[in-house]
Amino acid sequence: MKTARLLIGLGWEIGPGLFLVYTAVTMSSFVSPLLFALGLRPLVDGVIESDQHRMIAGGIEVAVALTVVLIAPIGYRWATVRMRERSSFVSERRILRLATNAPQVEHFERPEFLDRLQSLRRDAAGLGDSVTLPFIAPLVVAQLAVSTVLLANLRPVLALLPLIAIPALWLSRCAEQLRRRAELEAAPHRRLAEQLFTLSVSPAAAQEIHVASVSQELVAEHSRATKNANRITHTALFTSAVIGSIGWSLFPVAYAAALLLVLHDSAATAGDVALAIALAGAVIAAATRILDLAGSVLRIRTTAEHYFWLSEQAHREPGTEPVPHRLTHGIELRNVTFSYGDRPVLAGIDLHLEAGRTIAIVGENGAGKSTLVKLLTGMYRPQSGEILVDGVDLAALDLTQYRQKLSAGFQDFVRYQLTVREAVAVGGLTEPADRTTQAIAKAEATFVDTLPQGLDTQLGSDGVELSGGQWQKLAIARALVRPAPLLMILDEPSASLDPQTEAALFDRLATEARAGRADGRITVLISHRFSTVRSADLIVVLENGRVTEQGTHEELLDRGGTYAELYGLQAGGYS
Ligand SMILES: Nc1ncnc2c1ncn2[C@@H]1O[C@H](COP(=O)(O)OP(=O)(O)OP(=O)(O)O)[C@@H](O)[C@H]1O
Numbered sequence: 061m062k063t064a065r066l067l068i069g070l071g072w073e074i075g076p077g078l079f080l081v082y083t084a085v086t087m088s089s090f091v092s093p094l095l096f097a098l099g100l101r102p103l104v105d106g107v108i109e110s111d112q113h114r115m116i117a118g119g120i121e122v123a124v125a126l127t128v129v130l131i132a133p134i135g136y137r138w139a140t141v142r143m144r145e146r147s148s149f150v151s152e153r154r155i156l157r158l159a160t161n162a163p164q165v166e167h168f169e170r171p172e173f174l175d176r177l178q179s180l181r182r183d184a185a186g187l188g189d190s191v192t193l194p195f196i197a198p199l200v201v202a203q204l205a206v207s208t209v210l211l212a213n214l215r216p217v218l219a220l221l222p223l224i225a226i227p228a229l230w231l232s233r234c235a236e237q238l239r240r241r242a243e244l245e246a247a248p249h250r251r252l253a254e255q256l257f258t259l260s261v262s263p264a265a266a267q268e269i270h271v272a273s274v275s276q277e278l279v280a281e282h283s284r285a286t287k288n289a290n291r292i293t294h295t296a297l298f299t300s301a302v303i304g305s306i307g308w309s310l311f312p313v314a315y316a317a318a319l320l321l322v323l324h325d326s327a328a329t330a331g332d333v334a335l336a337i338a339l340a341g342a343v344i345a346a347a348t349r350i351l352d353l354a355g356s357v358l359r360i361r362t363t364a365e366h367y368f369w370l371s372e373q374a375h376r377e378p379g380t381e382p383v384p385h386r387l388t389h390g391i392e393l394r395n396v397t398f399s400y401g402d403r404p405v406l407a408g409i410d411l412h413l414e415a416g417r418t419i420a421i422v423g424e425n426g427a428g429k430s431t432l433v434k435l436l437t438g439m440y441r442p443q444s445g446e447i448l449v450d451g452v453d454l455a456a457l458d459l460t461q462y463r464q465k466l467s468a469g470f471q472d473f474v475r476y477q478l479t480v481r482e483a484v485a486v487g488g489l490t491e492p493a494d495r496t497t498q499a500i501a502k503a504e505a506t507f508v509d510t511l512p513q514g515l516d517t518q519l520g521s522d523g524v525e526l527s528g529g530q531w532q533k534l535a536i537a538r539a540l541v542r543p544a545p546l547l548m549i550l551d552e553p554s555a556s557l558d559p560q561t562e563a564a565l566f567d568r569l570a571t572e573a574r575a576g577r578a579d580g581r582i583t584v585l586i587s588h589r590f591s592t593v594r595s596a597d598l599i600v601v602l603e604n605g606r607v608t609e610q611g612t613h614e615e616l617l618d619r620g621g622t623y624a625e626l627y628g629l630q631a632g633g634y635s
Pocket residue numbers: 169400405423424425426427428429430431432
């Protein structure tokens with residue numbers, strides 16, 4: 061029922077008019093064989109017995125059926141082409157909506173999600189092709205039932221004819237299950253091949269790939285992955301085709317047996333024989349269509365199951381609590397634990413990020429700093445413990461509203477191939493236009509003035525290509541567009557900047573945060589440069605997923621622990 065609703069909804073979204081025409085022409089092709097069979101008996105008997113009345117009635121029925129048979133395919137071809145054009149677009153739009161609307165991003169990193177998403181994308185066109193299924197399926201069953209009753213009227217034993225569909229149906233089900241298992245088994249290989257392809261043609265990776273001379277290896281690896289995927293699916297497809305054809309071969313045998321039975325009966329009129337030939341044909345056609353439809357239903361159910369699974373991920377328990385306009389207490393992490401799969405990354409984190417403060421998080425590579433940030437932005441949920449935003453569990457908050465009140469600059473920033481103005485404005489689309497220019501000034505992206513069209517310069521391969529540091533300054537400007545976010549996160553957003561520029565930038569942000577402390581904004585900075593983080597109100601040291609030290613720069617130096625040691629090393633390096 062849920063699948064039927066999905067298909068009808070999809071058909072309607074493709075276009076109500078087209079959907080209705082497509083349904084009508086498809087249905088007509090199922091009705092015409094029955095109409096033809098019913099007209100044949102009065103026509104043949106009318107001709108033999110010179111009964112004009114029956115002859116005309118039968119003739120009209122046969123003529124109508126033949127007209128439908130001749131005209132319907134023209135409409136069917138037109139509607140099918142139009143449906144195909146639009147349906148893959150509409151299905152893909154729906155999938156994209158589901159995949160990107162999910163409140164968290166963790167599903168993008170789960171192999172199960174990626175495999176299902178890939179299978180769904182591959183089979184999405186099938187959803188569009190099957191929008192008439194909810195109407196066709198009951199119609200074909202009715203056609204089979206009517207034909208069977210009419211046949212049973214001729215010879216009761218002929219009512220057994222449709223039963224031939226049962227073993228064939230079972231065989232077709234086995235074939236589909238085989239195909240489905242193979243698709244899921246092949247999905248990781250396909251995903252690998254796709255990633256290798258994208259990597260090999262990506263301009264960002266081109267230089268490193270050429271310098272390392274690994275393009276041949278990438279091609280070979282791509283070829284291995286596709287071969288593995290094809291081997292799995294081809295074997296399964298071949299076996300399922302053999303199983304399916306055994307089922308189909310039962311039909312001609314049954315048809316021949318039914319006709320012999322009627323021909324051997326001396327009481328049968330020529331009209332009876334004609335009716336039996338046509339009805340047995342209609343029954344066999346209906347039974348094979350049911351078989352065909354059952355295959356489609358199983359395939360569609362597999363695709364729909366992926367779709368519903370994705371939909372469930374996208375709408376998982378959304379929080380509804382309103383987000384405060386400004387923080388008064390701050391954000392508290394209580395005994396927070398997080399693992400990627402079964403790999404623990406954060407353990408027993410207790411932290412109080414006070415409202416209006418600047419907090420720096422330091423720690424060596426892989427300590428868990430970025431993961432902590434992902435938890436703070438609600439991209440991931442902790443496996444245990446809680447994150448309280450002014451006393452309210454982050455999981456209970458309306459995440460969309462919460463994200464609209466965050467600002468963030470990341471080490472892996474996006475290079476938006478837009479104009480400079482647009483690439484910065486996406487940091488806060490509802491903010492007034494002058495926020496964009498203010499943010500660019502704050503990020504000291506002075507190079508913008510030297511670009512050919514200033515703020516309106518198109519960036520990227522179709523316009524002006526920027527240096528790594530210039531792209532990064534635009535990413536920082538993007539993080540500064542929102543005037544009073546609840547939480548500003550700067551996760552190594554300035555790695556391409558020199559240490560002095562980074563320190564000056566953070567000092568400016570910290571001064572601004574202190575000046576506007578009344579708005580309760582929390583600024584979190586992650587940096588490997590101790591010269592930058594020293595001005596933070598609180599410095600948190602993460603080691604192997606645990607908070608080992610926290611305090612001000614002076615407090616941590618006095619303590620003489622990891623921070624003091626690392627600070628001493630870096631200060632020595634710069635002096
Ligand atoms: N998506 C992921 N799936 C599985 N493991 C991950 C994922 N992201 C990070 N990890 C692992 O979690 C650990 C912490 O990673 P994280 O990125 O939080 O560290 P970090 O302190 O920010 O490191 P860096 O300073 O290098 O940016 C690392 O061991 C990393 O391998």
